[in-house]
Amino acid sequence: MSTLNFPDVERLVVDFLKNRTELTGTTVDNRPPAGFDGTQKVLLVSRAGGTWIDDLNLDKPLVDLEAYAADKTVAHGIALAARACVYELVGTTYGTAFVTDVDEADGPRWLPDYNRPAGSRYLTTLRISIRPA
Numbered sequence: 001m002s003t004l005n006f007p008d009v010e011r012l013v014v015d016f017l018k019n020r021t022e023l024t025g026t027t028v029d030n031r032p033p034a035g036f037d038g039t040q041k042v043l044l045v046s047r048a049g050g051t052w053i054d055d056l057n058l059d060k061p062l063v064d065l066e067a068y069a070a071d072k073t074v075a076h077g078i079a080l081a082a083r084a085c086v087y088e089l090v091g092t093t094y095g096t097a098f099v100t101d102v103d104e105a106d107g108p109r110w111l112p113d114y115n116r117p118a119g120s121r122y123l124t125t126l127r128i129s130i131r132p133a
Contacts, residue, residue: 006132007097009061013045013128016089022081038119039070043082048125059132062105065124072110072120079108079122086126101129 010030018028026041027033036042043065050061065086067079089099106125113121 004132005096006059007094007130009047009059009063009128009130010045012094012097012099012130013063013065013086013089015094016092017043017045017082017085020081020085022085023078026078028082036068036116038068038113038116038121040068040119041074041078042066042068043078044068050127057131058100059130060127061130063126063128065126066113067108067122067124068113068116068119070119075120075122076108076110079124083108083124083126086128089128096132098131099128100131101127103127103129 014028014030017023026043028043030045046064048062048064052059065082067075069075087102090102092099105127108122108124111121111123113119
């Protein structure tokens with residue numbers, strides 16, 4: 001029996017987005033930066049579940065994109081830009097994994113973060129289909 005080598009979908013998305021011109025000035029990572037209070041321009045990427053479809057050899061993780069900024073309009077702009085960029089992952093390879101599809105589970109929605117009340121946050125959930133090595 002062969003061992004499955006699942007890709008780190010958080011790193012895949014972070015590495016794809018962190019140098020995009022659409023997100024210039026925004027910190028993109030899977031961890032909040034030091035001193036984060038929700039007012040900085042930040043996009044947090046987190047795996048939020050998903051499924052493995054054995055018959056298709058397909059991983060379908062759900063990925064949350066949390067867009068933060070001091071201003072609601074700026075946070076919304078970050079959310080929209082990140083959402084559009086992630087669709088460009090289709091057809092790309094990350095390590096030995098191949099992205100076959102991206103679809104939206106829940107589009108950008110205003111979701112205040114009560115742990116960081118000074119900031120504005122939009123949450124988007126995407127489903128990314130990946131064929132692992």
